[in-house]
Amino acid sequence: MRQMQHIQRICRAVLIALKGLNERAQRRTRAATVLLAGLLALATLPYAGAAGAQAQPAAPSGAFPNRPVKVVVAFPPGGGTDIAARILAQKLSEAWRQQVVIDNRGGASGAIGIETAARAAPDGYTLFVGTLGNFSVNQHLFPKMTVDPVRDFAPITQIVDVHFVLLGQPALPAANVRELIALARAKPGQLTYSSSGAGGAPHLAAEQFKRMAGVDIVHIPYKGSAPSMQDVMGGQVSITFDSLLQALPFVRDNRLKAIAVLGKSRSPQLPDTPTVAESGLPGYELTNWFGLAAPANTPKEIIAKISTDSQRALQSAEVKEKFFAMAATAVGGTPEQFGTLIRDESNKWARLIKEAGIKAD
Numbered sequence: 001m002r003q004m005q006h007i008q009r010i011c012r013a014v015l016i017a018l019k020g021l022n023e024r025a026q027r028r029t030r031a032a033t034v035l036l037a038g039l040l041a042l043a044t045l046p047y048a049g050a051a052g053a054q055a056q057p058a059a060p061s062g063a064f065p066n067r068p069v070k071v072v073v074a075f076p077p078g079g080g081t082d083i084a085a086r087i088l089a090q091k092l093s094e095a096w097r098q099q100v101v102i103d104n105r106g107g108a109s110g111a112i113g114i115e116t117a118a119r120a121a122p123d124g125y126t127l128f129v130g131t132l133g134n135f136s137v138n139q140h141l142f143p144k145m146t147v148d149p150v151r152d153f154a155p156i157t158q159i160v161d162v163h164f165v166l167l168g169q170p171a172l173p174a175a176n177v178r179e180l181i182a183l184a185r186a187k188p189g190q191l192t193y194s195s196s197g198a199g200g201a202p203h204l205a206a207e208q209f210k211r212m213a214g215v216d217i218v219h220i221p222y223k224g225s226a227p228s229m230q231d232v233m234g235g236q237v238s239i240t241f242d243s244l245l246q247a248l249p250f251v252r253d254n255r256l257k258a259i260a261v262l263g264k265s266r267s268p269q270l271p272d273t274p275t276v277a278e279s280g281l282p283g284y285e286l287t288n289w290f291g292l293a294a295p296a297n298t299p300k301e302i303i304a305k306i307s308t309d310s311q312r313a314l315q316s317a318e319v320k321e322k323f324f325a326m327a328a329t330a331v332g333g334t335p336e337q338f339g340t341l342i343r344d345e346s347n348k349w350a351r352l353i354k355e356a357g358i359k360a361d
Contacts, residue, residue: 064124064302064305065096065098065124065125066098067098067125068098068099068100068101068125069092069096069098069099069100069101069124069125069126069127070100070101070102070103070120070125070126070127071085071088071089071100071101071102071103071126071127071128071129071292072103072105072113072116072117072120072126072127072128072129073085073102073103073104073105073106073113073129074105074106074110074111074112074113074114074117074128074129074131074134075104075106075110075113076104076106077102077104080162080243080245080290080326080328081129081131081290082102082104083326084129084159084160084290084323084326084328085102085129085159085290086102087319087322087323088159088292088310088313088314088319089101089102091313091316091318091319092306092309092310092313095309095312095313096309103116109133109134109138109142109199109360110131110133110134110138111134111138111142111145111147113128113134114128114130114134114147114149115146115147117153117293117295118147118152118153118295118296119295120295121295122154122294122295122296122297122298122299123298123299123302124294124298124299124302124303124306126294126295127156127292127293127294127306128153128292128293128294128295129159129290129291129292129293130149130153130290130291130292130293130342131288131289131290131291132201132287132288132289132345133200133201133288134149135149135153135291135293135342135345135346136149136342136345136346136348136349137199137201137204137345137346137349137353138199138360139346140346140349140350140353140354141199141353141358141359141360142360149342149346150339150342150343150346151296152295152296153293153294153295153296154293154294154295154296154297154298154303154335155291155293155335155336155338155339155342156291156292156293156294156303156306156307156310156335156338157291157292157306157307157310157311157314157331157332157333157334157335157338158289158290158291158292158331158332158333158337158338158341159289159290159291159292159310159314159330159331160289160290160323160328160329160330160331161263161287161288161289161328161329161331162243162244162245162287162288162289162290162327162328163243163244163245163261163262163263163267163269163287163288163327163328163329164201164202164205164241164242164243164244164261164262164263164286164287164288165241165242165243165244165247165251165258165259165260165261165262165267165270165273166180166205166209166239166240166241166258166259166260166261166262166276167229167232167239167240167241167242167247167251167256167257167258167259168180168232168238168239168256168257168259169232169233169234169235169237169238169239169256169257170233170254170255170256170257171235172238172239172257174259175257175259176259176260176274176279176280177259177260177274177276177279177280177281178279178280180239180259180280181213181215181280181281184213184215184216184217185214185215188215188216189216189217189218191215191217191218191238191239192217192218192219192220192237192238192239193206193217193218193219193220193237193238193239193240193241194220194221194222194228194229194231194232194237194239194240195219195220195221195222195228195240195241195242196221196222196223196224196225196228196242197221197222197223197224198221198358198359198360199353199358199359199360201241201243201286201288202225202228202240202241202242203219203221203358204286204349204352204353204358205241205262205286206219206239206240206241207219207352207356207358208284208286208352209241209276209281209284211352211355211356212281212283212284213281217238217239220237225242225243225246226246228240228242229242229246229247229250229256232256233250233255233256239259241262241286243288243327244261244267244269244270244327245326245327245328248269248270248327251270258270258273259273260273260274260275260276260279261273261274261275261276262275262276262284262285262286262287263275263285263286263287264277264285264287267327268324268329269324269327289331289341291338291341291342292306292310293338294306303335304335307334307335310332311332311333314330314331314332315330315332
């Protein structure tokens, strides 16, 4: 440092002396002036860079990430998947000091988004938020899909569990699962259930329930969860199986009856509502989930970093509170654990889709 300061003092002294020369001498020494000015600039550069680094540390040029990261969501803005992606993206952006932007690619039952992400460069700068549907179900409903989620993606971490609930119209003469099963067996083909569309999670949940309970309940598909729930509230449909996030306001004002939670444990938002398994149908379980993945062949060290940083973000109190507000639970977990979940769920729902003859719209 002392040597550098000495060079700076010499350069400044020479420049001052040059300014004192007459015009002719200045012209003769112009080249020397330029050279010394450049030397002075180089001498001061390390100190300016060090001051800037103290104010805002920057990632080394070869470190990941050193530019913005894109997260593809296969649904339009405002839905549960989009909201969850934005919550995580904000925390990663803070940790990485890089923009993490959401790229909504809705349409074709999620096919547009998943294909966009799968074809991206495997460098960690394009990520994808997968769901139960587009990672473990759709390939069994759409045999012509060009993307194989297991082959074409590298799992990073599970983001959340999204709680689902069995809902009934207020006048339904069944307060729990046992009473519902008894009612359905006494009136085969007379009870109805609505769904957000053929092949969606609500449809799968109901078909799993029917097969395990041995009951005949008629399916009435809708184009979305909102009209599906509206007709249950209006008494046109007996029951539905859908997201607690969308149903919770209607449960709280008694427009829908919460009969049971579909997951393996009770929901914190409905602590007094039992699970299907504990209230009459052992072994039943459906939990929707979202998880983070990257294109296959993304370097393992990048996958490991994104996974570690994502898990740290998911454990923060702020993130947990935000997910709680949307009736979801932050999960996390290693890439290996998330990969196992994808494969296990794929095998589970492939069997049901085949046995029940479920077809997508």
